[in-house]
Amino acid sequence: MDGHDVRENVRLKHERIATSLEREIRSGRMARGEQLPGEVSLARRFGVSRNTVRIALAELNEAGLITTRTGKGSFVLFDGRPMNSRLGWAHALAAQGVQTQVRVLGITAARDEELAARLELDSPELILIERVRGAAAELVSYERSWVPAVGALRELPRTGLAGGSLTEVLNQAGLWMDHGEQRLSGRPIDAREAELLGRGAGEWFLNTQRTSWTADDSFVEHVDSLLDPAHFQLSLTFSEQQND
Known part of the structure; x- marks a missing residue:
């Protein structure tokens, strides 16, 4: 597997993780303010490295679905309800x-x-x-x-x-x-x-x-x-x- 294939494989893995977590957040299974499992737990769950998990979390953070606090972890921001x-x-x-x-x-x-x-x-x-x-x-x-x-x-x-x-x-x-x-x-x-x-x-x-x-x-x-x-x-x- 050449370098391009490795990068593509990592990209596909982090997208799969981000998509799965986004689905759980948007469905309400993970409520606003709830803390996501740690990087180690997520890496074990999805069978990937912690670096791949970090990339997926960064994508969710950029989308406004979660916020990550240094030393504390990641927390759900999205609750699916419009604010009037x-x-x-x-x-x-x-x-x-x-x-x-x-x-x-x-x-x-x-x-x-x-x-x-x-x-x-x-x-x-x-x-x-x-x-x-x-x-x-x-x-x-x-x-x-x-x-x-x-x-x-x-x-x-x-x-x-x-x-x-x-x-x-x-x-x-x-x-x-x-x-x-x-x-x-x-x-x-x-x-x-x-x-x-x-x-x-x-x-x-x-x-x-x-x-x-x-x-x-x-x-x-x-x-x-x-x-x-x-x-x-x-x-x-x-x-x-x-x-x-």
Whole structure:
């Protein structure tokens, strides 16, 4: 067997392992948060080397199905349930069994001509809310939300968020999200963001920008979020329809 055949054999083996474990995870046989067997156990189960197991686990990690923690092992991330961010992150994560704590960094009146022009808002007078969110012992997101400076929302810099939920405050002000758009990208965090999140500058985070509107097209919120990809992932469902 030449070198090419050896590499091909290893590739096929790790793909077989990754496919088998992915099937178990997606079927629910392995629940979110459950620890996978160790490398030695997996190598024995599949009759391969530990190096082949590592390659398979790296593939599952890249796919967002597991996370591997140095010295602790690999744990399931995927639970098969969509997360509805329309509820607000706190409720959406809680619905998945993930308890989080939110810390408000600041609430300020902000005049943003550029954002107002981009979103075609009637007024550039906005309220900016900055928050970080933690799960377990680490921070997993940094969020900046702009809401209209109207009615009771004008008082947010003084009164703060009642109960910590911006979604509830918006609803109480008569602003119910009906539709909107969201964009997803990824980027390295800068020095200030790294300091706020307790991470290293340049670490890669998911970046979402979501703008929401009421049923009568009144502006509700524009939120720019940095999300730790170890705790968040994007899942799209689609169907293909053929035209006659």
